[in-house]
Amino acid sequence: MSTGTIGKRGAARRPQANSLTSGQLPRFFELYALAGSLFVAAGLLAIMGFNVVGWLVASAILYLVSLGAFSSIVENRRRATDRVVRGLVIVAFLLAVIPLVSTLWEVVSRGIPALDWDFISTSSGATFDPSTLKVTVRYGALQSIVGTLIITGIAAVISIPIGILTAVYLVEYARPGNWMARTVTFLVDVMTGIPSIVAGLFAFSLFSILVGPKAFSGFSASVALSVLMIPIVVRSSEEMLKLVPQELREASYALGVSRFSTITKVVLRTAVAGLVTGVMLAIARVIGETAPIFIAASFSNNFNADPFHDPMNTLAVQIYAAFKFPGQDVAQSFQSAWGAAVLLVILVVILNLIARLVARFFAPRGLR
Numbered sequence: 001m002s003t004g005t006i007g008k009r010g011a012a013r014r015p016q017a018n019s020l021t022s023g024q025l026p027r028f029f030e031l032y033a034l035a036g037s038l039f040v041a042a043g044l045l046a047i048m049g050f051n052v053v054g055w056l057v058a059s060a061i062l063y064l065v066s067l068g069a070f071s072s073i074v075e076n077r078r079r080a081t082d083r084v085v086r087g088l089v090i091v092a093f094l095l096a097v098i099p100l101v102s103t104l105w106e107v108v109s110r111g112i113p114a115l116d117w118d119f120i121s122t123s124s125g126a127t128f129d130p131s132t133l134k135v136t137v138r139y140g141a142l143q144s145i146v147g148t149l150i151i152t153g154i155a156a157v158i159s160i161p162i163g164i165l166t167a168v169y170l171v172e173y174a175r176p177g178n179w180m181a182r183t184v185t186f187l188v189d190v191m192t193g194i195p196s197i198v199a200g201l202f203a204f205s206l207f208s209i210l211v212g213p214k215a216f217s218g219f220s221a222s223v224a225l226s227v228l229m230i231p232i233v234v235r236s237s238e239e240m241l242k243l244v245p246q247e248l249r250e251a252s253y254a255l256g257v258s259r260f261s262t263i264t265k266v267v268l269r270t271a272v273a274g275l276v277t278g279v280m281l282a283i284a285r286v287i288g289e290t291a292p293i294f295i296a297a298s299f300s301n302n303f304n305a306d307p308f309h310d311p312m313n314t315l316a317v318q319i320y321a322a323f324k325f326p327g328q329d330v331a332q333s334f335q336s337a338w339g340a341a342v343l344l345v346i347l348v349v350i351l352n353l354i355a356r357l358v359a360r361f362f363a364p365r366g367l368r
Helices: 003-012 029-048 052-074 077-114 117-121 142-173 179-192 196-210 218-242 246-254 259-270 272-287 291-296 315-324 330-362
Strands: 123-129 134-141
Touching: 029 052, 052 077, 077 330, 117 134, 117 142, 117 330, 123 142, 134 142, 134 315, 134 330, 142 179, 142 218, 142 259, 142 272, 142 315, 142 330, 179 218, 196 218, 196 291, 218 272, 218 291, 246 259, 259 272, 272 330, 291 315, 315 330
Parallel strands: none
Antiparallel strands: 123 134
């Protein structure tokens, strides 16, 4: 065999360059591109008139364009598409986080100065001094905290069993295409889109017929909130129960376990974390509602812990009333509204932590 032939075969066996790894941008190029985009956009807008929103939008556009262009030149089209799509995901994430962080910062920064023990442990009211003929208005949130816990707690007691049992029926008992299951699913979908004020009008009308006119009470507001909670609990619970592997049910039936015991001890125990998350989403959905509670339970600064008689107040309604109907000291009224907003956020966080602990305690050992 000639030397030339061997040389040709050796040349033919040389590995070809892989188009997927032939070129690669620096490791931190995305950070460099982001920093450069922010700088260039700031320079352009400094000439035309600086605006924070315009700066962020222009930076995002420049970032995506530079990312795609440099990746196409240095790497390849496939890597460029991957980087651009990942950049879109990052930009969308930042667009979702920025308003959340901004709102939370605004509430906390304005509400923290109003929080003290007197504000938390006393109810709003007025004190008249006969010696000076001066009326002193005090702002407190005790009646609102108690009202929020009572109204939301009763609504949860009504909604959670109904929602979970409905989801169990749809997933475990109803046959595919059953008219009852289709009807329930349709009604749940309709209830999901009901405006909250309609739920308040429904509860007010119902109790006006049963009790009489001006039937304002915390229980009436709880019924209104339960109308909003039930479809959320049903939908979330249904999806969580569908995620439980069918093999677990079949293994339980193979051991001779009844369907009821299989559902309570296998299916629900396996899906408990998702069920608790769905319940907390429903509670978070209604705990800040204002219109239905304002219609069904009205508003009162007097302390009332009886949900079946007289108006009750909640933190959300107190915030609305403090802004809509401020007292003589407008600044103090607004500050109390921000303080109530911070308390509402803290209350939601505490309820979420409790729910996580409950889910962790009751979950199967392998899922803890």
